[in-house]
Amino acid sequence: MTHFSGLSAFSITPTDAAGRVDTAALARLLDRILRAGADSIGLLGSTGGYAFLSRDERRRAVEAAMESVGGKIPVIVGVGALRTDEAEALARDAKAAGADGLLLAPMSYTPLTEEEVYQHMVSVSAAGGLPLCIYNNPGTTRFIFSDSLIARLAKVPGIAAIKMPLPADGDIRGELARLRAQTPKDFSIGYSGDWGAAQSLLFGGDAWYSVVAGLLPAEALALTRAAMAGERKEAERLDQAFEPLWSLFKEFGSFRVMYAIADILGLCRVVPPRPILPLCPVDILRVEAALGSLKLEAAGRASDA
16 A cells, blocks of 8 residues: 555646657656655656557656656556557556556446456456556546445455545545445555545545646645644645635646646646647636745746756
């Protein structure tokens, strides 16, 4: 569980218009996460645009990451693909490059059954030979993991964790208790959905799989540490400072907002992969205002790059 606890910071993957990874820019972003003291890096997750990249570019990204921060911080690599054999190949690539763990979402064009997802997860886990985190992301995959499927997968050797979305009914405490009762003691249960991070950690979640930490790792880490220490007032105070940003994440999708943040802070000059379009100038001003609530100084952040 050590790779799947605390703050996991998910970086964007800077690319050019043709989808070629800017490995130097990626290394700079990952180094900032390392220096901030995050517990792990999430590479090629949804924030990292894995679905927009070829296998060769995904391999280049992992190799660049391991060259930059490998051995200094755990790196968890997303290996989702439409076909099982493609996901298996990506898992082997990640292991060969030195990754520490895998993250797997059940991508599909045709809706999948529970048995199909189970067999897919088991096959990719075996092929990769690294601790695997189930990526439960119904917002993009349209597949919802049942409690019984999670419990079944949690018993598979090598499947060590799950990255959960925030529950629709908001009952994180109840969901955690329910899943804990059905999964092994060492099975890690963490959450994404940045606006619910503080509550998920306060209620005993093992990890925050954070979008915002990919570019604002120090600020996200302060929130993580306060919540995991049970310091509710401090965690809620820090979470409140993020609230304008959370609102923009909900309105535009965190993927678009993260590219705007990278540009505003001068961390890298890239745009999202097409067909995703960048935010318009008026909305970028709103992102700047939201960053102001965190008392960030763009010039100071840019100098870190």
